[in-house]
Amino acid sequence: MSEGPGGGAVRWTRRAVQTALFLLFLWLIWETKVPLRTPLPPDFFLRLDPLLFVGASLSAREVLGWPAFLPAVLVLLSAFALGRVFCGWVCPMGTSLDIGERALRIRPKSKGASSLPAVKFYLLALLLFTCLISPQVLYLLDPMPFVTRAFALGFYPIVPIVANPVLLRLDRAPLHTTGFNAGLLFAGLLILLVLLGSFERRFWCRNLCPLGAMLSLPARVAPLRRRVNLDKCTECMRCVRECKTGALGPGPADWRPEECTLCMTCVSVCPEGAVSFGFRGEAGRRGVDIARRRLLLAGLGGVLLSLFLSTSSTRRRGHPRLIRPPNALPEEKFLNACVRCGECIKVCPTSGLQPCLFEGGWEALWTPVLVPSIGPCESNCNACGEVCPTGAIRPFKVGEKPNIKMGTALINRSTCLVWAYGENCFVCVEVCPYKAARKTPKGPVVLREVCVGCGICEFNCPTQPAPSIYVVSWGERRA
Template structure:
């Protein structure tokens, strides 16, 4: 395995482990609240709010409309804004380097490749309409939240008990999963084994939103046509089936900045992740990985220092609401 992929996989695994630890701690927190046994006391990890993107979108509506930063799930909005910030500058690197669902989706594709010796691709007549599904879902959420709700209604929704324990509801959903829920997950797993990054490519509205922001990213995969030998290896390696070998700059919202194309290019320096002209190029995947971790760390630190990380919900409220 080449160096670039190794670096990205290490970063993906590091973020996935952090998410796993957050999940375990949150489970222990809910267990402590429901058992009322003080010997089991654990603090609630705010990072669990990464899994509340709808709440984050409603918070954004209230923040933009009223200037009030949500105090119920502030980490959800911080994480959401950080992902958008990354997309504005570094394409959808959040999807291919940080997002644990993206990591899982990629892992299932690799497993499928081993099991069936290939990942299947949908024919173009199916691929295009399927790809629009994530944009339709995104449009639904954006229209509902930004046009169907006033800023005051958005703010009021954030204060409801439903939103306050949305994270706990999510946990109980998985703990008491119904036959329908299991079936949906099983279908998604099978499709992800068969089709490369099925979830990210066709269904994820979060990725769709980040993709739209990423179009204006100044850092893009750039091809030097004077040294390119038109071997087409970059196109073959791209998990998103982009025609890298025909583009001078890859602007597509589907590009996740994974650097797989750069990795396989046989002519050194022909493909790079860079600013226009010769202003700056990431010298290595390591540099991109370090940049992403640094952005994440700085964002969370600022949120903690300025009091926009921990929820304002008192423990007593959890003890009332959760049971």
């Protein structure tokens, strides 16, 4: 593709910035492991998300994560001056779609204006109204938790599978292998969004993204404007055809600022150099038609959905195996604050934290739960509290862990090798870092007031197919 006169530099600058930030995003996910040594917080990109901040705070009825979410406020304020520059230059979801569409050589059937540009505004209204009454469901559509979850829990476990055979041939140490519940689902959902590009480029960004809708509102009044020199313009319509987000048309001077992500493609491809951006002059503006009645109906739908979800009979918060991470908030507050980003699950050194599937009903979907049979909660680790962006898991010091109770270990004496068969086992006593499992002449016992529910006894119990000592949430103490 040829570049317009002087337009290539700004386009390549945008690509360089976009690529650098995407690599930073991937590096932070890769380095979200114990010990945490990144100069930036591992949840840095989540802290840039104003929708996450507003939605989770509405749901929790308090300002969450402040001042950690100051960058999100700055992103929102930047939209008042620069429009949706975050979407075009920073957002890892948008970059993932760009890379995916190019890698798969997806050619959209439609070029030009978006087919359903108003839908994202209705989704934004529905999601925010839902947050007012029921536990938030932003995690389903908010792009930052979405893309973080996809890479941290979906694509990351694939890397060792692919790389380890090569590393072993080179006599290098293999990478640590891990796996997560629903990991392939999270990766598959992102791939699905890429495939939607066969209908329109960046179909997600154009029509569905609620964060894009939030940033579109101040973008309407941003002073940064697109200008077309009509004396130079030959109406070749190349800018309209090449626009990633359908922000142009029907004419080359018609511009929808709430759809424009400042990618500068139109500046780059114009053969006459007729397109520019600046803070002076008038631009041909053509806004997205957002029907007020439909917007109100979307908000009403959010309220009705909230009422339905709040009274749903699928709640199973008392499930004995619903073991939350250490120092998690009480369940009601935890469900409101947790955005299902997967950071705590990714950082867990034993992979004991896993996305919840059906243990707690729909409300607990994809929230972190401890599965001791996969990995215990180590006594010298506090990483999950360090990476949680909203404080759903409160930060704590390692020395505080003996006083943080996730649950209690119980012994099934009918299958225990000592109690049932008189064998000399006592593995649970040997591995317990808190001395909660004690040896008696008849068999091991658990001191319930000492046990914190870390699960190391369950993880090491030799009884098959199910361990004879297991952890339940009974007796838990939350933050």
